[in-house]
Amino acid sequence: MWHPDDYLKQLLDDVRPAEAFEARTTEEWRAWQARLRAKFAELLAEPANRREPAPVLLEAADCGDYTRERIGIATYGNLALPMYVLKPKAYRRERGAVIALHGHGYGSRDLVALNPDGTAKTGDPGYQKNFAVELVRRGHLVVVPELLGFGDRKLAEDADRGDSCHRLSTNLLMLGQTMAGHRVYETLRCLDYVLARGDVDPARIGAMGISGGGLVASFAAAIDERIGAVVVSGYANTFQASILAIPHCIDNFVPGLARLAEMPDLLALIAPRPLLIEAGSRDPIFPLRAVDEAHGKLKAAYALLGAGPALAYDRFEGDHEISGELSFDWFAGLWASREEVAP
Template identity: 45%
Template sequence: MDWSMDAFLKRVYEDTEARVKLKREHLLPIERREQLRNALKRALGEFPEREHPLAAVLLDRTDYGGFMLERIAYTTMEAVHVPVLVLVPKAGTGPWPVVLACHGHGNGYYDAVGLDPAGAELGDPGIHNRFAVQLVRAGMLVVIPEIMGFGARRIAEELRTTPNYSSCGTLSAQLLMYGRTLAGMRVFEAMRAIDYISGREDADAERIGAFGFSGGSLIAAFASGLDERVKAAVLCGWTNTFKGSILAMHHCIDNYLPGILLSAEQPDLAGLIAPRSLFVESGEKDPLFPVEHVRQALSQLEETYAGWGASERFGYDIHPGSHEIAGDKSIPWLLRALSQGVKDMS
């Protein structure tokens, strides 16, 4: 007799999937989108109020040759201060198209730039591949908030005792006690970053993009799905199915949203960006987000964009690498998407 719980979990998924299919039959794309947005909001948990002043301040500004790097601080909610890197192009004049850059798990926002905390360039660009530098050199202003739970934004005791780990577990567990999720807080802060972007004179608020990697793609996807100020999004190393990735192996607890499978699979949620522009990048050898399930998600997203009559606004690249950013196709695509007329992308 098999005492394991695998068959039980398989049955729960299959029964839930069947119920979800019944619920979405005969819905028009706009009706399905509203249903999904409401489900995502419920799963993310309660958001704080957004009226708290950002009170952004410039801490310092450094010339890195092809771009200027600003260190900014602002406040997203009471008692919550956020360090932010802003990369400003030196070539040309603004206002520039602007990208909200969401880094993945690691050491924090410096990973997106390939710098150490002292501002020196690292010899190894790592899996983030200095994507923020690629973006600014392509002619986009880049805003990189340090994501809650990483870098300096960790629980103080964990920062002192375990400096190479995130605070995802502690934050996720405690926020659940208040009906909130860590993913929800991160999405909320991404939307506050868009508030900040919209107030910069050198940023074109009509040409805002989002670029995420791994866990940062979750943030970029959900923030873009809920906030239509984002005109184009790139999701790297994340787009998959919950069944093929998040439920199939160990992932950080910040990926799990209460009750979300009662309404949606992962490609449904990425599809909330439609009919605005979306590009998916994934590594053929990515062990965390297996390529066969990436292809399933891409097929569903193609159907979603076709349903909106917006097939030309969806693109993807499966590169030969692993869980890492390539950027050679996704970054030029994002620049083109943000350079097009914005009226037909909303």
């Protein structure tokens, strides 16, 4: 009788998100979108002292049909972010660019077919399936940032551990900031870098993320319309059925977010831009029934805006993993029908 189970259940049952999607007209939609986007950005808490990227080349490799560079950019304060930039040797501007965002694991190297020590990966590609390489081989320029707390961006004390999510997240929360916000806003600094390159059509920039990278991709696109198309893999769900019901890394938590909006409401901020959701039937941390629920709510938002075909759903037989059946060719299909924009 002393256990707080019933108390917590009551707290969660009583949640009524203040900005749930209920628009019935496009005018109501625009007002709702502006309100929620501003409040959401405030909760994420952009870090202080934004800096210009000032890119520096760290290494370069010839990978046959594409090149792989590692580039460092400045982001906020004294933070610097390394990222891989994959570019097809036969790259054309109209093929566009994709920001590829990794989930939990050993960081950006996993997406570019490298082991943690930088040697070439062989055998099982893992749950992220080298998806940055799959995208560059479809002709896209692909930018793969090392998200804060992973890979080379762990705290020194965590050098022999998988990540620095816990220490960084808890300290940021005590300072009124969030890990999600840092990762989202640093991704937008990567977007600034892409736009400054001069070889990418601004109308053809997308983002794709898996798991925690799905959070970053969806949240970044929700607050910044420069991201024109999004693939969210192994993340789209409801907070009630996933983040608040199943143990998750603390980097997922943003104070007050559940009282502001449910996850489908935040994803609906992406509309009417193209959005593809990937969901595995056996995903143990983002239950499929709740993906279906989220997709149903998103269909209503896209339908209101006359953008139904822009919402796609790959509901595949699999675990917590990239599918790729639709997503690897999805950006190319979206952009192929548009007229080429002259450089």
